[in-house]
Amino acid sequence: MKTLLKTSTAAIALALAGNAVADVNVAYFLEWATPNQIAKVEKAYDDAMGETVNWTNFGSGVGMTEAMLSGDIDISYSQGLTPFANAVNANAPIKMIAIAVAYGAADDCIVRSDSGITKDNASELEGQTVAVPLNTMADFGFRMTMSNLGVDVSQLTIVDQEPADAAVSLADGAVVMACAYGANSLAKMKEVGAPMLTPAEKAAAGISSFDIISVTETFAQEHPDLVRTFVEVTHEANAAWAADQSKLGVIAKDAGMTEEATTSQMSGFTFPTVAEQKRDYFGPEGIARSMVAFMGNMFATSDTPALADYNVTIDTSFLD
Amino acid sequence: MSEFLFEQRNTIVAFLIIGLIISLALSIVKGRRVMATERTDLVFGNPAKALGGWYWIITGMSFVMLIWFYFSWDAARAYNPKAANELCQVAKVESAIKPMRSQFPLDKQNLRGTDLIARDSAQLERINNSLQTLALQNSVKLEAAAILTSLHSALVDQANPVYMKASLATEFKSIAARIDSLTANFNDPDFPGQPTVAQQAAAAAQPGWGDTGKEIPVLATTPLGYRYEAIAAEIRLIAKDFVKLRNTSPHLLAQVADINSRIKDAKARFKADLNISIEEQEARTRLYSQLNKMLKRIDDGAIYPPNSLDDIQSSLVAFDKTHIAQQGSLKAFDTWMMPGGRIMAGNSACSEQGSGRWLPKPSDTLGTLMRIADPDIGFKDIPLLWYRWQPVGGMIAFLFPDWIAELVPGDYPRHTQNGEIKSNFKSNVQDFVTGNYESFSIPVPMGHMWDSIIRVVIGLFFGIILGVPLGLFMGLSRFAKGFFDPMVELYRPVPPLAWAPLILTIFGIQDDGKIFLLFMVAFAIMVISARTGATGTQLSKIHAAHSLGASHRQILRRVILPNSLPEILTGIRISIGVCWGTLVAAEMLAGTTGIGFVENVARKQSDYEVIWVTIIILGVLGLLFDLIMRAVITRTIPWRGKG
Numbered sequence: 001m002k003t004l005l006k007t008s009t010a011a012i013a014l015a016l017a018g019n020a021v022a023d024v025n026v027a028y029f030l031e032w033a034t035p036n037q038i039a040k041v042e043k044a045y046d047d048a049m050g051e052t053v054n055w056t057n058f059g060s061g062v063g064m065t066e067a068m069l070s071g072d073i074d075i076s077y078s079q080g081l082t083p084f085a086n087a088v089n090a091n092a093p094i095k096m097i098a099i100a101v102a103y104g105a106a107d108d109c110i111v112r113s114d115s116g117i118t119k120d121n122a123s124e125l126e127g128q129t130v131a132v133p134l135n136t137m138a139d140f141g142f143r144m145t146m147s148n149l150g151v152d153v154s155q156l157t158i159v160d161q162e163p164a165d166a167a168v169s170l171a172d173g174a175v176v177m178a179c180a181y182g183a184n185s186l187a188k189m190k191e192v193g194a195p196m197l198t199p200a201e202k203a204a205a206g207i208s209s210f211d212i213i214s215v216t217e218t219f220a221q222e223h224p225d226l227v228r229t230f231v232e233v234t235h236e237a238n239a240a241w242a243a244d245q246s247k248l249g250v251i252a253k254d255a256g257m258t259e260e261a262t263t264s265q266m267s268g269f270t271f272p273t274v275a276e277q278k279r280d281y282f283g284p285e286g287i288a289r290s291m292v293a294f295m296g297n298m299f300a301t302s303d304t305p306a307l308a309d310y311n312v313t314i315d316t317s318f319l320d
Numbered sequence: 321m322s323e324f325l326f327e328q329r330n331t332i333v334a335f336l337i338i339g340l341i342i343s344l345a346l347s348i349v350k351g352r353r354v355m356a357t358e359r360t361d362l363v364f365g366n367p368a369k370a371l372g373g374w375y376w377i378i379t380g381m382s383f384v385m386l387i388w389f390y391f392s393w394d395a396a397r398a399y400n401p402k403a404a405n406e407l408c409q410v411a412k413v414e415s416a417i418k419p420m421r422s423q424f425p426l427d428k429q430n431l432r433g434t435d436l437i438a439r440d441s442a443q444l445e446r447i448n449n450s451l452q453t454l455a456l457q458n459s460v461k462l463e464a465a466a467i468l469t470s471l472h473s474a475l476v477d478q479a480n481p482v483y484m485k486a487s488l489a490t491e492f493k494s495i496a497a498r499i500d501s502l503t504a505n506f507n508d509p510d511f512p513g514q515p516t517v518a519q520q521a522a523a524a525a526q527p528g529w530g531d532t533g534k535e536i537p538v539l540a541t542t543p544l545g546y547r548y549e550a551i552a553a554e555i556r557l558i559a560k561d562f563v564k565l566r567n568t569s570p571h572l573l574a575q576v577a578d579i580n581s582r583i584k585d586a587k588a589r590f591k592a593d594l595n596i597s598i599e600e601q602e603a604r605t606r607l608y609s610q611l612n613k614m615l616k617r618i619d620d621g622a623i624y625p626p627n628s629l630d631d632i633q634s635s636l637v638a639f640d641k642t643h644i645a646q647q648g649s650l651k652a653f654d655t656w657m658m659p660g661g662r663i664m665a666g667n668s669a670c671s672e673q674g675s676g677r678w679l680p681k682p683s684d685t686l687g688t689l690m691r692i693a694d695p696d697i698g699f700k701d702i703p704l705l706w707y708r709w710q711p712v713g714g715m716i717a718f719l720f721p722d723w724i725a726e727l728v729p730g731d732y733p734r735h736t737q738n739g740e741i742k743s744n745f746k747s748n749v750q751d752f753v754t755g756n757y758e759s760f761s762i763p764v765p766m767g768h769m770w771d772s773i774i775r776v777v778i779g780l781f782f783g784i785i786l787g788v789p790l791g792l793f794m795g796l797s798r799f800a801k802g803f804f805d806p807m808v809e810l811y812r813p814v815p816p817l818a819w820a821p822l823i824l825t826i827f828g829i830q831d832d833g834k835i836f837l838l839f840m841v842a843f844a845i846m847v848i849s850a851r852t853g854a855t856g857t858q859l860s861k862i863h864a865a866h867s868l869g870a871s872h873r874q875i876l877r878r879v880i881l882p883n884s885l886p887e888i889l890t891g892i893r894i895s896i897g898v899c900w901g902t903l904v905a906a907e908m909l910a911g912t913t914g915i916g917f918v919e920n921v922a923r924k925q926s927d928y929e930v931i932w933v934t935i936i937i938l939g940v941l942g943l944l945f946d947l948i949m950r951a952v953i954t955r956t957i958p959w960r961g962k963g
Binding site for chain 1: 610677
């Protein structure tokens, strides 16, 4: 009887373990146009991996982290660096393996035109109310912009708002400035205001943003080949896109946007090649290494303190 | 004081758990004894049977606390603070061996090679089948089919012992031998020798389990820990070497080179051919890319002959057995005291996964609560509940509308040449109505909790003030019932969050929008309960009042209102609960302060301790409000349920 029990529990455990790795579960964003959506639609990932790839869309990078922790997602494509830094501060067993997309104009701080505030008199923001989605890439951009313009953030009243809500508040004049991401929300905001900094000024201020590909450590340990193939196919799709952009319609349809919106969004994107990633992002002084450490320290709290070394959260072996 | 408590929390928790178990047992004994005596006195269904019973309250509370202590692993930490550290070393071994283990049918059903052959041949088969349906010239189809056949033989030939790479056999043997020697080391109590002074110092310097946000100390501190740490380092190297091995025999390489050149050749001919239909172009581009992908996968040489890995597998099984045996009582402790999850070793740190992660320990949660309750720290620079000095002038300014100043004739003062600003009568009036003058200050409560309470109280207040009269009116007048019923009933079932975008546009980001959301929730409940109360008044009572000469107003005040009070008060109790439930959604609209705001921000930082602190605060505040309402109910309607 006891052996029967033992074998049957072992069988159940085996069955569960066997099913758990049958598919690859990938998280991505809607309204975020990337060339690998062509590969996604054409099932190039499935072909190359030989596994069924399930794509699940998420509203935020935080949601991706939560799903990865619960084991429902193996790979997150285009997770923001801020949610990633927050997650590793909280000891989440996930790793950055590559850069998905770099962008300059995707998140921005928009000031209402009738406030008369520009970057030259930015200190007038002190005492005013601004909308920021806290602990996101836009929050990072906001803090960098303010410190660059010499504005004391503690003198501002910061309202935590999602971009869509912030666009409404900015239009109503409830806030004088709103920092946000997302093409639709930013377009609405620009109706009543103007960006605080130009893309060139932002680049000079060190505000570069990029999204990453992250995986759970378990999946990377058990299926390094699948992770490597995922990165490979993604880069193949990026290279194919760089050479030929005739498949815009496929991306637009999959991203749920019009072709014009897709074109305008993608004009602000760059998709670093493997060589560029290894040199510029993951080199000894690479942007990815310095940014994740910088951001981890910026968002550290006493419950989720900064790591001593953020390099352990980066695994570039899948780029080779 | 609080630091001392924090340092001693393991001891305190250890005694507390024993105390809880004792109080649980005693209160159950007491409860059963009372039940036994009552069984003869009170019949089933007598409401008096549900009164009192403090011992069952103790039973319930002790039970909940014990469950919390148990599943958050606070009990485990209290009785064995070193357990997490040792399990961390065990987890290091498990994670180090995983890349190798996952290739064997130990945790899953199949050997990896079996899986690969099954997967890849199925895919080759699929491509072959799709060939028939594609719009291709026959010659191309035949050529592709031939390539597919070659691919398949390249795949299956890897499993043939004849073609196995010559060096592999010895390499497999050496890996198996290395694992075996490690297993022997495992059993050797002296392995890996005494830790160095530097190791010990580093281990002693690290904080304890849960002392900081890093949760689990990584460096080994016990003899068992040192052994596992050393084994983990070695097995990691072995696993790395094993994973690097490839069955790239000359036979396979020749096959791959041949197939590669055939695909390239076919592609070149396809590129050169200019009169191919667009449909065929697409089909062929896709076909060649598929073939390339298959080749890329097959040329990995990740498949070995079926029995070639037997030695390594049996070594791994022996290693596993030792690995589990060496844990000894730790294994049992892990199973029984740390339920619902395990400790996982990442590359940077060890962390609690499962219930240990999402259910923070009661002692740590209390510590976090005490920390953010400190007004100097607070959350996002705002205290939880504190006070500040505020001038009275500014507080009463809302009594005077600002346009009074505009009615005063004249202009506002302008600055002079030497930069002075002289006030005149008009500006003085404006200062007065806006509260901008010197006045004495009084302490005013402030902070996240206070803001939330105020929002709920104001929302409730307006809900009651407006909802009760309307409800009574609807209960008494056919017009009111017919006119208002559809409106109330239509908006009532809509979840509050659905209103959020509208409210943001209408009210903006200040408190009024959040209060309005809470008001809407409370209002519907109050209307319905007041209406039910009013319609439930016994006609004979109204007739009696009438015949005694009561006016309409007197009937309403003395008969109908007291009769509907039980319903109204129950309605208030319900709406308090629902208002607290809606608060988090309301404060998500535009978060500046409030318990809901704290929770929303903590969520983005995966800060589970703060999340639980907010959950507890919300629960306690809700309970407090409910207790107040219960006191009000027993005082105002003592006759309820007795008529």
